[in-house]
Amino acid sequence: MQLVQEQKCFGGRQIRYQHDSNTLNCSMQFSVFLPPQAEQGAVPAVYWLSGLTCTDENFSAKAGAQRAAAELGLALIIPDTSPRGEGVADDVDGAYDLGLGAGFYVNATQAPWNRHYHMYDYVLSELPALVESELPLNGKRAISGHSMGGHGALVLALRNPERFVSVSAFAPISNPTDCPWGHKALGAYLGEDKAAWADYDASLLLKAKGCSLPVLVDQGEADNFLAEQLKPQALKAAAEESGADLELRLQPGYDHSYYFIASFIAEHLRFHARHLGA
Numbered sequence: 063m064q065l066v067q068e069q070k071c072f073g074g075r076q077i078r079y080q081h082d083s084n085t086l087n088c089s090m091q092f093s094v095f096l097p098p099q100a101e102q103g104a105v106p107a108v109y110w111l112s113g114l115t116c117t118d119e120n121f122s123a124k125a126g127a128q129r130a131a132a133e134l135g136l137a138l139i140i141p142d143t144s145p146r147g148e149g150v151a152d153d154v155d156g157a158y159d160l161g162l163g164a165g166f167y168v169n170a171t172q173a174p175w176n177r178h179y180h181m182y183d184y185v186l187s188e189l190p191a192l193v194e195s196e197l198p199l200n201g202k203r204a205i206s207g208h209s210m211g212g213h214g215a216l217v218l219a220l221r222n223p224e225r226f227v228s229v230s231a232f233a234p235i236s237n238p239t240d241c242p243w244g245h246k247a248l249g250a251y252l253g254e255d256k257a258a259w260a261d262y263d264a265s266l267l268l269k270a271k272g273c274s275l276p277v278l279v280d281q282g283e284a285d286n287f288l289a290e291q292l293k294p295q296a297l298k299a300a301a302e303e304s305g306a307d308l309e310l311r312l313q314p315g316y317d318h319s320y321y322f323i324a325s326f327i328a329e330h331l332r333f334h335a336r337h338l339g340a
């Protein structure tokens with residue numbers, strides 16, 4: 063991987079890298095925050111998955127996560143939200159909720175998406191293997207994300223509990239088989255056979271398999287997308303049915319923006335630090 067950019071931040075290093083991804087079949091950029099403790103030895107990592115329209119830079123620049131990560135000794139690993147570059151398919155109308163910036167953390171099976179859109183495997187396997195071989199990381203991982211990225215974080219953790227110690231989300235798309243964003247993306251990437259969609263629906267996965275990991279979810283009550291797209295009540299019902307350790311916090315007055323994420327990211331990082339032994 064090649065260094066693109068680096069800034070000192072809260073005594074640590076905010077870094078952007080580029081690499082050629084075999085999983086996505088294109089060149090990718092991602093961001094990393096290394097806390098000051100990484101100068102002395104290997105540290106645990108929180109993976110952050112961003113939402114629709116984002117690159118790795120939205121979270122790095124807007125969430126203000128570095129202060130708490132530096133205090134807690136946590137690395138932050140921040141991938142992009144889709145494959146990028148010439149030859150990578152995009153929505154024909156340039157819609158914000160399909161194609162570039164909207165990979166939904168799935169492995170697409172349908173043309174033209176299946177040439178590049180394998181964000182599930184990228185985040186689960188290729189990116190951790192790369193950063194853990196090149197950076198001072200101790201192999202302990204937690205995962206979090208926002209909206210589409212909250213959906214991705216929950217699905218990755220629910221399907222691979224041995225890979226993470228904890229999972230959290232901000233305003234996740236909790237039940238994508240039952241909302242317009244999910245129908246559009248899962249239909250395009252996986253095809254119209256809805257049986258394939260269930261593997262990427264956190265509420266269905268939680269109901270069917272339960273979850274051995276602690277789960278923290280924050281949801282703003284003034285979020286414009288709450289009723290139509292996010293459906294946290296489906297996740298809560300699934301957790302109650304399966305006995306999963308979900309804490310769902312409804313936050314009065316907060317919307318869907320990065321101001322909401324910035325308000326609670328330190329609490330999420332402290333939650334993950336407890337489970338990571340940081």
Ligand SMILES: N[C@@H](CCC(=O)N[C@@H](CSC=O)C(=O)NCC(=O)O)C(=O)O
Binds near residue numbers: 319
């Ligand atoms: N442009 C769209 C909404 C786009 C949007 O709100 N994106 C969110 C994530 S939404 C779910 O995945 C986001 O994080 N945007 C980037 C940012 O820096 O705020 C519309 O207008 O409806």
